[in-house]
Amino acid sequence: xxxxxxxxxxxxxxxxxxxxxxxxxxxxxxxxxxxxxxxxxxxxxxxxxxxxxxxxxxxxxxxxxxxxxxxxxxxxxxxxxxxxxxxxxxxxxxxxxxxxxxxxxxxxxxxxxxxxxxxxxxxxxxxxxxxxxxxxxxxxxxxxxxxxxxxxxxxxxxxxxxxxxxxxxxxxxxxxxxxxxxxxxxxxxxxxxxxxxxxxxxxxxxxxxxxxxxxxxxxxxxxxxxxxxxxxxxxxxxxxxxx
Numbered sequence: 001x002x003x004x005x006x007x008x009x010x011x012x013x014x015x016x017x018x019x020x021x022x023x024x025x026x027x028x029x030x031x032x033x034x035x036x037x038x039x040x041x042x043x044x045x046x047x048x049x050x051x052x053x054x055x056x057x058x059x060x061x062x063x064x065x066x067x068x069x070x071x072x073x074x075x076x077x078x079x080x081x082x083x084x085x086x087x088x089x090x091x092x093x094x095x096x097x098x099x100x101x102x103x104x105x106x107x108x109x110x111x112x113x114x115x116x117x118x119x120x121x122x123x124x125x126x127x128x129x130x131x132x133x134x135x136x137x138x139x140x141x142x143x144x145x146x147x148x149x150x151x152x153x154x155x156x157x158x159x160x161x162x163x164x165x166x167x168x169x170x171x172x173x174x175x176x177x178x179x180x181x182x183x184x185x186x187x188x189x190x191x192x193x194x195x196x197x198x199x200x201x202x203x204x205x206x207x208x209x210x211x212x213x214x215x216x217x218x219x220x221x222x223x224x225x226x227x228x229x230x231x232x233x234x235x236x237x238x239x240x241x242x243x
Contacts, residue, residue, distance in 0.1 A: 018139045018141040018142045018145070019141040019142065019144060019145040020141075020145060020233075021142055022141065022142040022144065022145020022146040022147075022149070023145040023146070023148075023149045024125070024145075025127055025131070025142075025145075025146060026127065026146045026149040026150050026153075027144070027149075029123045029124065029126075029127055030124065030149060030153040031149060031151065033123065033150060033153045033154050033216045033243075034153065034157045034158055035062075036064060036157070037153070037154050037155075037156070037157020037158075037160070037161060038158075038160050038161035038164060039161060040064060040067050040068060040071075040157075040158055040161060041157065041158040041159060041160060041161020041163075041164070042162075042164055043052055043068060043071045043072075043160045043161075043164040044057065044067065044071040044158070044161075044209060045160065045161065045164075045167070046075075047071040047072065047074050047075040048074065048075065049074065049145065049162075051087060051159065051162045051163070051181060052160055054159065054161075054162045055155070055158070055159055055162075057070070057158070058155040058158045058159075059155060061087070062119070062121070062151060062154065063087070063091050063121070063153070064092070064121070064122075065088045065090055065122075066086075066090045067158075069086060070083055070086075070087060070089070073086065089223055089226055090226070091228060093122075093226070093229060094117075094120065094138055095124070096230075096233065097120055097125045098117040099121060100125070100129065101116075101120070101125065101128055101129070101132065101138065102172050104132045104136075104137055104138040105138055105140070105143070108131065108140055112140060116140065116143045116144070116147065117137035117145075119147035119148065119150075119151050121147075121150060121154075122145065123150060124146050124147055124150050127146060128143065128146065138180040139152075200236060200239060201236075202242065203236075203239075204232045204235060204239075205232065207228075207231065207232045207235055208228040208229055208231065208232030210228075210229065211224075211227060211228040211231045211232065212224045212225050212227065212228025212229075213228075215227045217230065
């Protein structure tokens with residue numbers, strides 16, 4: 001074997017190791033995905049969606065909060081335009097998530113960045129942001145291992161929930177509608193604990209809540225939450241940079 005061939009093989013093995021390390025790092029998050037995904041599948045099933053529709057929802061939309069919201073809007077008879085607009089604003093936060101990770105992936109082409117960005121979720125962003133904070137860099141193969149594992153796990157959990165939905169007629173009775181909220185609370189606590197900037201995080205959280213509640217006086221609740229998030233995050237960033 002020539003020296004060039006041996007070097008190419010070593011690079012391939014390294015890339016494979018990075019991919020499987022991403023899969024491994026996703027496993028703790030995947031445990032949460034199972035419960036949330038099953039809850040989402042149950043809620044969508046009770047809203048009248050078929051197994052095929054729920055499966056396509058996961059593959060094409062792939063957004064836990066948006067899927068919960070859309071299921072509720074379909075059940076209430078909302079128009080397609082209202083559903084589309086709501087999903088757009090709810091998922092606008094992914095622009096912020098992708099922008100936060102982009103400095104660690106700027107060596108990649110726009111196409112490769114887009115392939116990574118389209119599969120980023122709140123949970124995989126949390127894992128990637130933590131790794132970026134620790135190591136100062138992110139690997140393309142590692143991101144693919146992380147994102148693809150989460151994507152497949154979410155889809156399988158939703159399909160499982162769709163089957164269970166045939167026997168669960170009232171998901172609120174079992175608290176399944178609160179599953180996503182509970183997961184976000186857990187992610188928030190873990191993130192704040194890892195940053196060790198409790199005063200700043202609490203201040204930003206209070207600002208976001210005040211702005212979100214106040215804005216519902218002239219905006220919808222969904223837009224109020226988005227506005228509160230953007231304002232709170234912007235103020236937090238300014239304070240961190242200023243200090």
